[in-house]
Amino acid sequence: MAGSGTSDVKLLGAWASPYVVRARIALNLKEVQYEFLEEQFGTKSELLLKSNPIYKKIPVLIHDEKPVCESMIIVQYIDDVWINSGPALMPADAYDRALQRFWTVYVDDKFVPSLFGIMRSPTEEAKAEAKEQALASLQLLEEAFGKISKGKPFFGGDTIGYLDIALGSFLGWMKAFEEMNGFKLLDDTKTPLLCAWADNFCNNEVVGAVIPETAKLVELAKVMQARYKSAPPAN
């Protein structure tokens, strides 16, 4: 076997990226030793360009020098490889797995764009619309949680799983936007199940170690917003 325990597995990422957080939570739950290689904001390393020539994006997992790209593909890969370590990230039943995958697609296609729309919107009107869409998505996810969790603390049941990781990795940014805008995205009266879920998720020690601090994200968001405002309009 090539190399020592830690050098077998490398993760290219950045502290603020929720997609990278997904990979880190999965690696930590599976107790995998890995080397975290931090990309600098605004530049792309040679290793990143070589390992992910198609999308040139983080995260990239490099396992025994073989790259795996796309955050949820990485999470599934980790679950498939380190099958005997830590909790299973996917349920055993094929239909339960389909539900985890369906809602993960929903998070990426519908929820995340509206969430980041809050930060990127050039006008108050557009921002309000993004917020409404984000809230509507969370309402659907609240209902999904009710069905999928079957009364347990996580979408994955007793332990954190695939969909928990997919959505939960965005909690840091959600809290940052709540603070910056003075509104609630997760609300005890409208999404009580997700509020309880969010607490359980963030209080988990594996997760707590990698979710970025709200204050730091707020700072970064302000820098990014300034860039969006000063950028020339797209053609």
Place this chain on the structure above:
Amino acid sequence: MVEGEIKLLGTWPSPFAIRVKMVLEQKGLSYEYLEDDLLNKSELLLKHNPIYKKVPVLIHGDRAICESLVILQYIDENWSKTGLPVLPVDPYERAIARFWATYVDDKLVTSFIGILKATTEEAKAQKIADTHTALELLEGAFKKCSAGKDFFGGDSIGYIDVTLGSCLAWIKAAERISGAKLLDETKVPLLMEWVNRFLATDCAKRTLPDVERVEKYGRNLQVTTWNVVPAK
């Protein structure tokens, strides 16, 4: 494995529905196919896919599964002991298969449909270039994944084969409508060989619609839905 009747809600031109048919065929599973009408969506579709209201939807007993790639994995996992596996067994190969399937949907499909939707020559040229780029990358992917064998899946049709294969009628129709050569044996020789091999399989013959029919359908969409003035 859970038993129960299988129904597939689809529309005849949808590559997303076609790829589900392909996998059901590969697995030798019998199912009832229900043709939906996107202009007049059925109760069944609205009930089982309230979120996206799109085809395909697989109804298996009392379960409804939406999103084509989610459906493909469901079929593969629920009927893991029936027929041949759709996804590779090796975790790294699985990750690669998932990567390229997502790539087909995110980059290739948007490109060739974009050719048909383009309202200016510039936009059309850009989409044609994007399609060529995507196909060239898939040529590279074929070389690695097939490892000298007939299909992306090796000896048998697999995940990437059906994901890409289900698009072939539209890609050929797009060539006819736009006048641009997309599948070019000088640029993507291995992929062209795969295309011909794939189209010759029973799986493809039983599931892909006629290119002429798709061409007519595509030209109609250009006029009625996409506001594209057809070239003389």
